[in-house]
Amino acid sequence: MSNPHHVPDSTFDNVEIRDNSKVAALDIGSNSFHLVVARIVAGSVQILHRVKQKVRLADGLGTDGALSEEAMQRGLDTLKVIAESLQGFDPQSVRVVATHALRKASNAKTFLKAAKKVFPFPIEVISGAEEARLIYQGVAHTNHQQGQRLVVDIGGGSTEFIIGEGFETTALRSLQMGCVSYTNRFFRQGELKPKAFEKAITSAQQELEMIDKKYKQIGWNTCIGTSGTIKIIIELAGQLDSTNRENHVCLTDLLTLKDLCCLAGHSRDLQIQGITDDRRPVFAAGLAILIAAFKSLDIQEMEYSQDALREGVLYEMEEHLTHPDIRQRSAESLATRYDVDVEQAKRVLATTMTLHQQCKKAWKIDDKELKNMLAWAALLHEVGLQINTRRIQRHSGYILQNIELPGFGQEQQNLLATLTRFYRKKIKVAEVPEFTLLAQEKVFKLIALLRLGVLLNIKRQDGILPKFSVQADGDKLHIEFPDKWLEQKPVFRADFESESEYIKELGLKLSYI
Known part of the structure; x- marks a missing residue:
């Protein structure tokens, strides 16, 4: 008689093993923190488990708009516990969004800095409109x-x-x-x-x-x-x-x-x-x-x-694996609305991406998200043209800072606005905001690359830019053009002389031959 507990070695041999990946979404809400863990199998999201922790972060919002020490500590203690649940997760497979309490808290950056020490995943503070959009996606999918x-x-x-x-x-x-x-x-x-x-x-x-x-x-x-x-x-x-x-x-x-x-x-x-x-x-x-x-x-x-916000985040993570990024649609919609010169935007994009490709390793900006943000900034840097050609960079920065951009977190939108705000003319480093998820020196390097991408296309024409090479090393950036090309372009050379002075404000040295 066979052993009823024996499982034959051939069991499941003919069952197809599909590619699957585990993902997690954390909603840092004003009342509760919600964690949802799921796996993505054959394009569908299967919820594995949910965790809800009552934190009441908004209870600590005082009349001065600041979160109390006690509320912040409750939040940090909860994040420590959740970090243990997420051990072994790839950072790319976890998305964390924070809502009203951290949108409103005047000392949100203090909390986010403290969170980085106990919680290894980046926290995005999202706008109210983005929160609403993600909630709807969670409902629409189910x-x-x-x-x-x-x-x-x-x-x-x-x-x-x-x-x-x-x-x-x-x-x-x-x-x-x-x-x-x-x-x-x-x-x-x-x-x-x-x-x-x-x-x-x-x-x-x-x-x-x-x-x-x-x-x-x-x-x-x-x-x-x-x-x-x-x-x-x-x-x-x-x-x-x-x-x-x-x-x-x-x-x-x-x-x-x-x-x-x-x-x-x-x-x-x-x-x-x-x-x-x-x-x-x-x-x-x-x-x-x-x-x-x-x-x-x-x-x-x-x-x-x-199903609500966290499920919306999860389903969008799945869509990012197989469908165009919602942010791409937002950028394209904005370009259409503000009648952006698409041909010029594409020239600046192509040049900026060439610069990024050659500098990314030396400057440690070899990150898909940073590349995406730089690309969108290149495409949208002239949205302010519809307001006025004078101080266009200020107008572009203002529009990108204040418009609703579905798919972008607050810090991402802030970065877009910052890059476009300083794509030309003088740089006021004191006006560059401090970022929670991104080191200041990386922001400076992205600004430098976008500025050069714009400068190299200042003639707004195809086919006039020769092949060039770029080398980045520490705080140095060296551009080399074909032999004697720059000597024959006195206006271009004068623009580069001006730019080498502007860029010093970012702590960078630009050289060229």
Whole structure:
């Protein structure tokens, strides 16, 4: 008789082993930190596990706009724990995004510097619009209703409202209201009074005045809520009314929950089955925001989706492996909108990439992301031309600093703006911002390469630039043209003399023959 526990050596021999890679996304939220680990198999994302840590970072945002030491320490302690979970992960397969609390904190850089010491993965602070876009992607990949959908995500410090169809967004907005910030404003002592609710609801409706008319004009077929706040509200609504469609909530349910809160009188006495101890203090604020949304946007019914920001990040990581980068589309859209001279942009791009190729190893800028940022800066350096030719670099920098650029984190957008701000004329090093994820000397070297890429194409013509070689060594950059070519180009030579003086501000020495 054969051993029932024996597994034949040939078992699974004929099962196809597909390429798969593990990826992770961490959402550093104002209320909680959410980690999702998945594997990408045959182009699909399979969630392996989720971890949620309540940190309440936004609780530490003082009236001066700074995060308290205690809040920062809570965040750092949580990152240490998460770092252990991510041991063995390739940095390229982990994406970390931070939202409202770190967007708003005046001392966010202090936290990010401290985080680098305990957490080995770069943290991107993303804009409200980018947060909204990624939330929508998380929902769109897992909910397949036909027609337009409205997605609402109540976070600790902000609430996102997005309308879209399929994978494309029609409208997206991040409003300054969240369950932690509204708790601090309207329910700080834990008292649950009708007057406090009315104030919180009115305040949220005032925020919603910025979008309510436009959103109602666009319209939607289904409304989907994400985030823990909405999840618990929908679960509780189901307990209160057995006639409710499963996983759905309407305004009547929300008002009933508000009455129950007021009957309890205090958050600690809120004895509704299903509310956890950590959710109880911020429940009323989240409920007030949702009531305001239902009233201002005339929402009839909302269903819940567990997939949101971190899943959106994951799915986009998968798409980056197989599809064009969303940032490429953003850059192309911007170039079209500002009527960029595409032929000139391509000349500058080609030359700048040649310079980068020859300098990248010696200057230690041999990084795909840095190359991409330099390339986008080359393509977009003249967006400011539509404002004025005078001080064009300032206009370009301003546009790229302030416009919505889907796919770009705040630091990436800041780098784009910085590169374009200094692509010509005098360089004021004091105006170059400090970056969290990038050493200042690397920023200076990228500025130098873009400046040379522009300078070498100053004639705006094809076919006039000879083959040249570039050598980088420490703080030195040497360009060699064909024999006596520069002698025959006195204007070019004068431009290089000026540039060699400008570039000294970056701590670099430019030589040429």
